[in-house]
Amino acid sequence: MPKIIDARVIVTCPGRNFVTLKIVTEDGVHGIGDATLNGRELAVAAYLQEHVIPCLIGRDAHKIEDIWQFLYRGAYWRRGPVTMSAIAAVDVALWDIKAKLAGLPLYQLLGGASRTGVMVYGHANGQTVDDTVAQAIKYKAMGYKAIRLQTGVPGLNSTYGVSKDKLFYEPADAALPTENIWSTSRYLPTVPELFATARAELGWDVHLLHDSHHRLTPIEAARLGKDLEPYRPFWLEDVTPAENQESFRWIRRHTTTPLAVGEVFNTIWDCKQLIEEQLIDFIRTTIVHGGGITHLRRIASLADLYNVRTGFHGATDLSPVCMGAALHFDLWVPNFGIQEYMRHTPETDEVFPHAYTFSDGELHPGEAAGHGVEIDEDLAAKYPYRPAQLPVNRLEDGSMFNW
Numbered sequence: 001m002p003k004i005i006d007a008r009v010i011v012t013c014p015g016r017n018f019v020t021l022k023i024v025t026e027d028g029v030h031g032i033g034d035a036t037l038n039g040r041e042l043a044v045a046a047y048l049q050e051h052v053i054p055c056l057i058g059r060d061a062h063k064i065e066d067i068w069q070f071l072y073r074g075a076y077w078r079r080g081p082v083t084m085s086a087i088a089a090v091d092v093a094l095w096d097i098k099a100k101l102a103g104l105p106l107y108q109l110l111g112g113a114s115r116t117g118v119m120v121y122g123h124a125n126g127q128t129v130d131d132t133v134a135q136a137i138k139y140k141a142m143g144y145k146a147i148r149l150q151t152g153v154p155g156l157n158s159t160y161g162v163s164k165d166k167l168f169y170e171p172a173d174a175a176l177p178t179e180n181i182w183s184t185s186r187y188l189p190t191v192p193e194l195f196a197t198a199r200a201e202l203g204w205d206v207h208l209l210h211d212s213h214h215r216l217t218p219i220e221a222a223r224l225g226k227d228l229e230p231y232r233p234f235w236l237e238d239v240t241p242a243e244n245q246e247s248f249r250w251i252r253r254h255t256t257t258p259l260a261v262g263e264v265f266n267t268i269w270d271c272k273q274l275i276e277e278q279l280i281d282f283i284r285t286t287i288v289h290g291g292g293i294t295h296l297r298r299i300a301s302l303a304d305l306y307n308v309r310t311g312f313h314g315a316t317d318l319s320p321v322c323m324g325a326a327l328h329f330d331l332w333v334p335n336f337g338i339q340e341y342m343r344h345t346p347e348t349d350e351v352f353p354h355a356y357t358f359s360d361g362e363l364h365p366g367e368a369a370g371h372g373v374e375i376d377e378d379l380a381a382k383y384p385y386r387p388a389q390l391p392v393n394r395l396e397d398g399s400m401f402n403w
């Protein structure tokens, strides 16, 4: 049996912070898992270092399910992003080891390829509608079949998803939270104008997406969904905070615009009602924050019963290790929808060499044994952790709001 003899947490900051767990077996095979939780990285690193790694030493690395159940049930304080990101890192590292020992790319162990490639969406953003659409034209020229559109809001200094850097987007921009101002009434009219212009310039042979980033009430979301129907969005994401899953009934009653939710979820319990009542069309919970491959398979299987497809989160603050594992999952999962793909910076890609490749609007995980992503520990050590937190939002009257 491949006995676990060592495990260590690697924190590195090649432009942004990443937390990686490396597990080593006695026959020298290792596996790695992403444990990055943007703005709370050290909480997960400590959880792994202090409470998980001591429990792993001496265990059989092949016993992925048993270890998952041990870490989930054994925590007593179940669920939550820190616990589930730590469990995810162990889970992905063990799947990596199992696939390496079998000499197979991870997707083969999950059930083989269900498609030839993984359709991804890129991120066009700009200060104005015209700037954003000009970026979208560039993404279409790069071969993207799906493009997310995020534009500045007149009268607001900042908004979600709009950055000076057009290819890389990093919202955790300061050691303490930057305080931004938000106004839904200023924001709401901009999105239909953005989609009308985009459809006029880009045509209908490209999927268009938008992320409202938890900022609307259900009835505001219903109105935006209706306003966008003529432009046939692929999805409207995170329209309203989803702790109250039944609030999506109000949105569903008013609009046929497809809804995507779940990047802040971390177990099946966060989305069970949304899926079973078919209140959403895409589930975004991803490998690093959703308990790893073992738990995501359960979420995807439940979703498949209710016509809900996967649409994994894939922002820059999820490491290439998460992207690699997600792509193997995406290649296999029968109810695949789409994969978010915010490119990482060149220094990040150097720290995390990987087998996945982009062509013609799709990513492919590659045929390397395991999930195909490694970490260069010597290079990682050159980028020490740098405190960084996500912004907060206040309304124009000063009251706290959702970022």
Ligand SMILES: O=C(O)[C@@H](O)[C@@H](O)[C@H](O)[C@H](O)CO
Binding pocket: 038, 171, 211, 213, 263, 313, 314, 315, 316, 317, 340, 390
């Ligand atoms: O859809 C998305 O990618 C966003 O919601 C993310 O950029 C999100 O804001 C970040 O991952 C938060 O760290």
Ligand SMILES: [Mg+2]
Binding pocket: 211, 213, 237, 238, 263
């Ligand atoms: Mg989002």
